[in-house]
Amino acid sequence: MADLVIDRDVLIEAPVGVVWRTVTEPDQMRQWFADRVDLVIEPGAHGYMEFGDQGGPVVVETVDPPTRFSFRWNHPRGEEPVAGNSMLVEFTLTPEGDERTRLRVVESGHELRAWPDAEKQRYADEHRDGWGEFLDRLATLLAKRRSG
Amino acid sequence: MTAQADDELWSAIADPSRRRVLDLVVSNGAVSASWLAGHVPFTRQAVSKHLVVLEQAGLISRRKHGREVLYQVEAGRLDQAARALADLATQWDRRLDTIKRLAEAAHAENQKEEP
Numbered sequence: 001m002a003d004l005v006i007d008r009d010v011l012i013e014a015p016v017g018v019v020w021r022t023v024t025e026p027d028q029m030r031q032w033f034a035d036r037v038d039l040v041i042e043p044g045a046h047g048y049m050e051f052g053d054q055g056g057p058v059v060v061e062t063v064d065p066p067t068r069f070s071f072r073w074n075h076p077r078g079e080e081p082v083a084g085n086s087m088l089v090e091f092t093l094t095p096e097g098d099e100r101t102r103l104r105v106v107e108s109g110h111e112l113r114a115w116p117d118a119e120k121q122r123y124a125d126e127h128r129d130g131w132g133e134f135l136d137r138l139a140t141l142l143a144k145r146r147s148g
Numbered sequence: 149m150t151a152q153a154d155d156e157l158w159s160a161i162a163d164p165s166r167r168r169v170l171d172l173v174v175s176n177g178a179v180s181a182s183w184l185a186g187h188v189p190f191t192r193q194a195v196s197k198h199l200v201v202l203e204q205a206g207l208i209s210r211r212k213h214g215r216e217v218l219y220q221v222e223a224g225r226l227d228q229a230a231r232a233l234a235d236l237a238t239q240w241d242r243r244l245d246t247i248k249r250l251a252e253a254a255h256a257e258n259q260k261e262e263p
Contacts (some may be wrong), residue, residue, distance in 0.1 A: 006236050010244040014255035022251040032246035103247060105240055 009104035016093050019101040020066035023091050041069070049073065057081070067093045074109075083109070157229050160205035165190060166198045170221070173208055178218035 012019050022028045026037040036055070039047030045060045059081050062070040070090040072081035079085055087109035094102040161167060165188070172187055173179060181199060185192040199219060202208045206225040210217050 006240055008237060008240045008244055010241075010248050012248045012251050014251040018255045018258065019247070019251045022247050022254065028250060031250055032243050101251075103244060105244060107236070107240065 006107040007104070009102055011096070012101045012103055013099065014101060015099060016066045016095040016101045019093055019103055020069075023093070023103070024063070024065075024069050039071075061088070062090070069093075072109075156205045157207070157225075157232065160201050160207060161229060163198075163201075165194065166201060169195060169198045170202055170207060173202075173219050174221045174226075178211070178213070178220045180216050180218055184219075 022032070024041050026039050026041075029037045029039070034049035034051050036050035037047070039045065039049070039058055039060065041060060041063055043060055043063050047058045047060070048055060049058050056074060058071050058073045060071045062068050068091070070088060072086040072088050074087045087107055090106045090108075092104045092106075094104070096102055161170070168188055169184055172184055176183075181192065181195055184199075185195045188195060199208065199210075203210065203219075206222055207229070208219050209222055210219050212218075
């Protein structure tokens with residue numbers, strides 16, 4: 001699914017092993033992600049993350065040291081997170097030489113939350129344009145209408 | 149924006165047919181459902197359904213013009229949608245920057261210990 005995906009990356013001046021530990025160790029995650037992280041880094045492990053006064057369940061999907069780590073979050077409490085009720089966060093670590101690592105994060109699933117199944121399927125069948133591109137286009141049109 | 153309002157917004161815009169309807173409303177100003185139906189390859193009923201969803205998400209509003217109902221874009225809400233998406237990306241940029249800082253500091257520390 002190409003639409004409504006957040007895709008960002010950063011080049012880090014550290015070996016892949018160091019970056020892996022920063023991304024996956026719960027006490028490190030507390031520094032860059034959530035205020036509280038109760039999570040065992042194993043595929044299928046259920047955990048909990050807290051942001052200020054809000055918190056929610058997290059389920060680990062992929063643990064493939066030192067290059068791939070993913071989890072699902074933002075699903076309703078008491079439900080198993082699956083495609084359609086949650087967001088998937090995927091980290092990919094790519095060594096660039098011995099001392100540098102490219103860290104990429106892709107977050108997907110925003111467009112699928114709270115959708116009826118039939119609509120999800122139709123969307124999957126029909127998706128064509130990128131979401132960001134669409135918003136850009138609308139913003140341009142709006143700006144034109146305002147100035148004109 | 150509340151999580152529910154977010155969901156309404158995402159699902160309203162994520163549908164390609166609905167985007168097409170919204171696009172037409174944005175480009176043409178106040179238009180009626182029948183005018184829209186004449187400009188898209190789907191039925192008048194489908195257009196009406198899309199208009200309801202877009203209106204619920206706050207992206208368009210309706211007003212009476214004589215006997216006709218005209219639809220127009222809610223620019224503020226659309227800007228908000230664009231910003232919400234940009235915010236999500238910014239949030240991840242901030243997190244990646246923090247990871248970079250932490251990892252580079254840890255690496256520098258390791259090198260001090262093992263010269």
